[in-house]
Amino acid sequence: MLRITLKSVRGHFLRFLLTAFAVMVGTGFVAGTFVLSDSIRATLDGLFNQASKGVDVVVRGTETGAAGQASSGRAALPLDLEKQLAAVPGVKRVVPDLQGTALIAGKDGTAVRSGGAPGLGFYWDPQGQSFTLLDGRGPTKAGEVAVEKRTLELSGLAVGDTTQAVIGDQRQSVTIVGEVKFGAGTTFGATAVLVDAQSARTLFAPDGRVGDFQLEAADGTSEATLRAAVAKALPADAEAITVTDFNKENQETLGTALGFITTFLLVFAFIALFVGGFIIYNTFAMIVAQRTRELALLRAVGASRPQVRRVVLGEAFVVGLVGSAVGIGFGVLVAAGAKAALRSFVGIDLSSDLPVDALTVAVSLVIGTVVTMIGAYLPARRAARIAPVAAMRDDMSIPAKGLRLRGGLGLSGMAVGAGLVVAGVTRDDIAWQLVGPGALLVKGGAIASAPVLARPVIRVVAAPFAATLGVVGKLARENALRVPRRTATTASALMIGLALISALGVVAQSTKASVADLVAQEIRSDFVLSAGGGVAVPTSVGPAVAALPGVQSVADAVGFGVRTSDGDDLGASAGTAKGLGDNFDITMRSGSLDAIDRGEIIVNGDTAAEQGWTTGSKVSLAVGALAQKEYTVGGVFAPMQILATDIVVGEDLLEAAVPAAQRFNQGVFVKAAPGADLTALRAALVGEVKEFLVVSVEDGEEFQSTAAAGVNIILGILYALLLFSVVIAVLGIINTLALSVFERTREIGLLRAVGLRRRQLSGMITIEAVTTALFGALLGTALGVGLGVALQRGLRNQGLELLAIPWSTILVVLAASAFVGVLAAVLPTVRAVRLDILKAIATE
Amino acid sequence: MTDGHVTAGPAGAVAQAVDLTKVYGSGEAAVHALDGVSVEFERGRMTAIMGPSGSGKSTLMHCMAALDTPTSGTVVIDGVTVNGLKDKALTTLRRDRLGFVFQSFNLVPTLTARENITLPLDIAGTKLDQAWFDTIIDTVNLRDRLTHRPNQLSGGQQQRVACARALVSRPAIVFADEPTGNLDSRSSAEILGFLRRSVDEFGQSIVMVTHDPVSAAYADRVLFLSDGRIVDEITAPTADSVLARMRGFEPAGRQG
Numbered sequence A: 001m002l003r004i005t006l007k008s009v010r011g012h013f014l015r016f017l018l019t020a021f022a023v024m025v026g027t028g029f030v031a032g033t034f035v036l037s038d039s040i041r042a043t044l045d046g047l048f049n050q051a052s053k054g055v056d057v058v059v060r061g062t063e064t065g066a067a068g069q070a071s072s073g074r075a076a077l078p079l080d081l082e083k084q085l086a087a088v089p090g091v092k093r094v095v096p097d098l099q100g101t102a103l104i105a106g107k108d109g110t111a112v113r114s115g116g117a118p119g120l121g122f123y124w125d126p127q128g129q130s131f132t133l134l135d136g137r138g139p140t141k142a143g144e145v146a147v148e149k150r151t152l153e154l155s156g157l158a159v160g161d162t163t164q165a166v167i168g169d170q171r172q173s174v175t176i177v178g179e180v181k182f183g184a185g186t187t188f189g190a191t192a193v194l195v196d197a198q199s200a201r202t203l204f205a206p207d208g209r210v211g212d213f214q215l216e217a218a219d220g221t222s223e224a225t226l227r228a229a230v231a232k233a234l235p236a237d238a239e240a241i242t243v244t245d246f247n248k249e250n251q252e253t254l255g256t257a258l259g260f261i262t263t264f265l266l267v268f269a270f271i272a273l274f275v276g277g278f279i280i281y282n283t284f285a286m287i288v289a290q291r292t293r294e295l296a297l298l299r300a301v302g303a304s305r306p307q308v309r310r311v312v313l314g315e316a317f318v319v320g321l322v323g324s325a326v327g328i329g330f331g332v333l334v335a336a337g338a339k340a341a342l343r344s345f346v347g348i349d350l351s352s353d354l355p356v357d358a359l360t361v362a363v364s365l366v367i368g369t370v371v372t373m374i375g376a377y378l379p380a381r382r383a384a385r386i387a388p389v390a391a392m393r394d395d396m397s398i399p400a401k402g403l404r405l406r407g408g409l410g411l412s413g414m415a416v417g418a419g420l421v422v423a424g425v426t427r428d429d430i431a432w433q434l435v436g437p438g439a440l441l442v443k444g445g446a447i448a449s450a451p452v453l454a455r456p457v458i459r460v461v462a463a464p465f466a467a468t469l470g471v472v473g474k475l476a477r478e479n480a481l482r483v484p485r486r487t488a489t490t491a492s493a494l495m496i497g498l499a500l501i502s503a504l505g506v507v508a509q510s511t512k513a514s515v516a517d518l519v520a521q522e523i524r525s526d527f528v529l530s531a532g533g534g535v536a537v538p539t540s541v542g543p544a545v546a547a548l549p550g551v552q553s554v555a556d557a558v559g560f561g562v563r564t565s566d567g568d569d570l571g572a573s574a575g576t577a578k579g580l581g582d583n584f585d586i587t588m589r590s591g592s593l594d595a596i597d598r599g600e601i602i603v604n605g606d607t608a609a610e611q612g613w614t615t616g617s618k619v620s621l622a623v624g625a626l627a628q629k630e631y632t633v634g635g636v637f638a639p640m641q642i643l644a645t646d647i648v649v650g651e652d653l654l655e656a657a658v659p660a661a662q663r664f665n666q667g668v669f670v671k672a673a674p675g676a677d678l679t680a681l682r683a684a685l686v687g688e689v690k691e692f693l694v695v696s697v698e699d700g701e702e703f704q705s706t707a708a709a710g711v712n713i714i715l716g717i718l719y720a721l722l723l724f725s726v727v728i729a730v731l732g733i734i735n736t737l738a739l740s741v742f743e744r745t746r747e748i749g750l751l752r753a754v755g756l757r758r759r760q761l762s763g764m765i766t767i768e769a770v771t772t773a774l775f776g777a778l779l780g781t782a783l784g785v786g787l788g789v790a791l792q793r794g795l796r797n798q799g800l801e802l803l804a805i806p807w808s809t810i811l812v813v814l815a816a817s818a819f820v821g822v823l824a825a826v827l828p829t830v831r832a833v834r835l836d837i838l839k840a841i842a843t844e
Numbered sequence B: 001m002t003d004g005h006v007t008a009g010p011a012g013a014v015a016q017a018v019d020l021t022k023v024y025g026s027g028e029a030a031v032h033a034l035d036g037v038s039v040e041f042e043r044g045r046m047t048a049i050m051g052p053s054g055s056g057k058s059t060l061m062h063c064m065a066a067l068d069t070p071t072s073g074t075v076v077i078d079g080v081t082v083n084g085l086k087d088k089a090l091t092t093l094r095r096d097r098l099g100f101v102f103q104s105f106n107l108v109p110t111l112t113a114r115e116n117i118t119l120p121l122d123i124a125g126t127k128l129d130q131a132w133f134d135t136i137i138d139t140v141n142l143r144d145r146l147t148h149r150p151n152q153l154s155g156g157q158q159q160r161v162a163c164a165r166a167l168v169s170r171p172a173i174v175f176a177d178e179p180t181g182n183l184d185s186r187s188s189a190e191i192l193g194f195l196r197r198s199v200d201e202f203g204q205s206i207v208m209v210t211h212d213p214v215s216a217a218y219a220d221r222v223l224f225l226s227d228g229r230i231v232d233e234i235t236a237p238t239a240d241s242v243l244a245r246m247r248g249f250e251p252a253g254r255q256g
């Protein structure tokens, strides 16, 4: 039996190659996901180990509140603590963790950036082990910097050059005195600039406070011993932790943050495998149908049913194994692509190479092989049911079972699913527990009823061809309809990918429209100053801009964490009543915005309802790095999307709660004075922020499109990944077509004999492919748009207020699908056209 | 519309082969399926080709019908020299000037009987001559079967559809390779009667391969093929005269 299996694989080599290819793509995503997450882990390991070389214990503030973008959620420690710590027995060295943001201007005068990664500032510690000097010397006084290797490369500058820099909040002119290398080889994409130790204190700890201290133990003192000794000497708001635990903690945090990448890829791996499963199923179903006689003969000469089933499953095993083995190689490519994408889009640089470990290999092989065998199971069972007498019968095909039941089940599944989706999205808050299963049910129903839908839809799609091309078009249509089940399975593979693409398209387009609308509705600013992802607008920009003539008021976009006495973590923003009131359309439900200027807080309506707060409530909160304290709720504002925060506090409270160096200012909103000359004001703003290198000035409309542009990048990545499932679907069309051309060898010979031109023949096969592809595409886009619309309805209260359907994208998708059909037809066409008429006619 | 060059055939010959050879394989294993066949088929006549299995009957039909290229020799169909024509010209020639009936699998399963019959015209984009179509349909007696698909027709009906298709484009000549080989004697008689009538009433030229002396007797002339050569011929054959002639050279066939 094994011999028969292997012979069969060899005999239908090309067919199996295409099937194996489908397996390969799916498995490739699985393998790629594993490889990438291993690489991330290895990089993080290297990074933390290097960063903590020569460190045994870390002293940091105790946890007070939530970690936010602008705050670690821990109390900051006074720099003076350094002396106290140095005095603890067993401590060899104390290094305050002085770091902040730093950017230098490159040769072209613009800031040196690496994608969206942050620009970090450190200080040069001659005894430290994190950085090694490559060239020149370390900075020793203000105005001198050393620059990390890759950062220097990006800048186009050299040691000895002078350039502009923004370090901490200070703009200054600096001289590059040295080039350094980060021990781990990579800074994970961030740029790095080093100043001297003294300057670091003024630049990175202007308020005399730092996040933590790193302690090196004297020879012979262990981490744990040192930690215990240090812990005794600490004030109440500080704690000591061994570097081993510290690294573990950080790694977990970062690992979780990057975990989305793995989840994300796994989702696509699943989609690719699912689509691949269809193709595998179709291929085996057709091969079994074509080999009915051969298999019946096996039965006739005494093979048992399980043996016949094993022949087919054995083939699936071989194909699955080969496909997934190659898929592991493809997975490394996927991981390499993801690595490159991370580097150029996100600025994250993975230094580790792409490790393929035993687990990756094992999981990929098992998943690829099992999926293939599942896909082949039904055909194998059908093969086993072939009666020995079929060997003697003339007609080769296995009678197809009635489609009515299947169609009925499918259509009712779709109806129930649609009902669930509608029920899920028509409430105030989208009910994912209804929408998720509902959407799956609709899809499953569509797949099940596709053979029934094939007839009417293909009739319509093929109508123009039949009308213009006469018999060629008609033949193509009838061929596409000949085995509706097969056409439907082939089209379903395309349908799945395109449904996701169009649903995403609708959601994305609606997001863009809604964001633009929100910006227009909720923001009253005339200009917005921002620095792009990863880099904050320096804190000093706001006040500087506020002082310009023609500026009425400004508001900073600073987010930080707040923890309630119950332990709930909330998000907070800050500003002056005037700045916020002028720049944002804030509706107060009760109380007044002015309360924030009095040290009170105002609360988002939704948050107030959840927490049971009303205007006048006294609430206990830990704001930023401050300890729990009682605040008065001075007002409740109507929830809004742009200022989507739970709590707004005043400037004074912000000053106390979040040290300037730790503040992450995403942007400065600027409202012009009435009657101010906006053109002149813009020029003044540009002049003012020029020295801050990365800060750009946008007016309302530009800000709208920037806000929407983020959606485009994400959309681009998603589309690219979904395209893989489309590629698999194309393989499926090729496979089906090639097999049916093979099945119809005699008929093609006959048509050629009675005068069908080669061109007409290729036209016929191409139209068959195009109608099949369009069938899948129409079904997919219809489902996708439907789902997209449903999602928009469901998320209308979560920022997706407007529905926008990207008709042009959908038209492109449909046109591309037709083209995909043309492409898929190339190989089968070449085969058909080359057929020798006589041999074709003589074929059994 | 034919791209071939026109040479004048002998008066009365609709198709002509001159010194046709067809060799399969080479060296020791070479098979001379046709070994210097020269033959003319007259316009408006029905010719039967007989001979033992493997004698080259099908090969001759295929070469004459522009389905296969001979190793050497010349084929002229309706004044067009077939040799050296490109695929496009050959296809046009087959479509417009030739008709075929094979032993089996003559019909496209997805098309109805009517669509199968008009297939050559539809492929060419030529308008159907309704009167001619009606005449053919009535002759083959298929009017009530026109909307049926091949799998709804009996073997005899299928072959009648195939014959109707071969005639519908008024080809210069129809080649039929054992058209009744798979049929019972009654269906055979129907088909042969129909072919005969199309010669007598419409002046169609037909060449037909058969094994059966009774079938051969429907023809005006019978050619005997053996080992790739024409070894004999009879005009105005009867079943008996054909049978007698077959008996005559069967041993010779064995010796060769």
Ligand SMILES: Nc1ncnc2c1ncn2[C@@H]1O[C@H](COP(=O)(O)OP(=O)(O)O)[C@@H](O)[C@H]1O
Binding pocket: B024, B025, B031, B032, B033, B051, B052, B053, B054, B055, B056, B057, B058, B059, B060
């Ligand atoms: N494609 C081919 N390849 C090799 N030999 C062939 C091929 N077709 C026919 N032959 C050989 O040519 C000879 C004539 O075949 P054919 O014309 O089919 O005979 P007939 O139709 O009279 O039975 C036979 O010996 C046959 O084996």
Ligand SMILES: [Mg+2]
Binding pocket: B057, B058, B059
């Ligand atoms: Mg023959």
